[in-house]
Amino acid sequence: MVNYPNKKKMPSSFTAHPVEGNKHYTALRGMNLEEDLNLSNSYYLESDIAVIYKKPTPIQVVKVDYPKRSAARIVEAYYRKPSTTDYNGLYRGRYIDFEAKETKVNYFPFKNISDHQIKHLERVKRHGGIAFLIIAFTTRNEAYLIDASYVCELYRTSSHRQITYDQVKQHGYPIPQGYQPRLDYLKILDEYYFKEGS
């Protein structure tokens, strides 16, 4: 397992909000967006529903040792800033591309997304792909899928340098949570992106 640079583990006793509906699993273990998405994507892959992967974390290798009779060993390397998004793939014949972000507060600050990533999402839209963000409000145990168009426009025009929980709720779609897949974000695509004529 790769140790992703931004990976945050919630304490297993994390229960900031009361348990509601079928959200027991997240309430018990705390929401970990990356893990939930990786598990969901594995489920989609194994069920032959979609082919969506998280890209490997880009790492700049500086020095490698080649010990005799064993694998090359990297002894100096640094994490690099990704120039694209974390996830892409293929669903129902369409190119899918998204970035996933967690926030503990009632807004998502734009300093946590790079110019490169915004530009990449805009490119994907322009070339006919489906581009969006998944934003998880971890203390609420809620995750939303929100189209890249809205977020990119806000990023370019808003002086507040953030998108609020209310804006996400108004312009995005809550992602159904369950046991398998944990975050069924493709359901949102089925409902809102694959309607007739789209």
Added chain:
Amino acid sequence: MVNYPNKKKMPSSFTAHPVEGNKHYTALRGMNLEEDLNLSNSYYLESDIAVIYKKPTPIQVVKVDYPKRSAARIVEAYYRKPSTTDYNGLYRGRYIDFEAKETKVNYFPFKNISDHQIKHLERVKRHGGIAFLIIAFTTRNEAYLIDASYVCELYRTSSHRQITYDQVKQHGYPIPQGYQPRLDYLKILDEYYFKEGS
């Protein structure tokens, strides 16, 4: 620049075959498929023609130092086998996925491609993406685009565990070489994948 595990640098004086047509640049510096594709993809991106990237090399991080006031430093890590292909992206509204391989001999041995990668290419085809291989015969300075269907079938059925130069030539398409883009593989897609009705 990442040091990719399989990166092979040709000596700058490499001129195994006589210079023909517009192939001066490769004849002079030797063909380096990965570099040629990265430059071609940068050109496609900057010209707003397509959004295609090489995925970062997957690296398993074992130990990280966090020196005060400076960036996290990875001090032990290993290259991992990729479970998918090296390149994917978006062109003319379609999902594109391919693996690029060099060979110095008159065939490409199947031991140099993994079961996982073949399975991935088959999945991409099944879900409506465009999947292919780019195979470069470096001593000939020739590169071919060949659809994944043919290669995957051969991989599954042939007892020879290889695809020969003649088979590639017969079932694939030679990729035009030039100054920019160096390997204009999207031209092949235009001609053979984006015909009316496809």
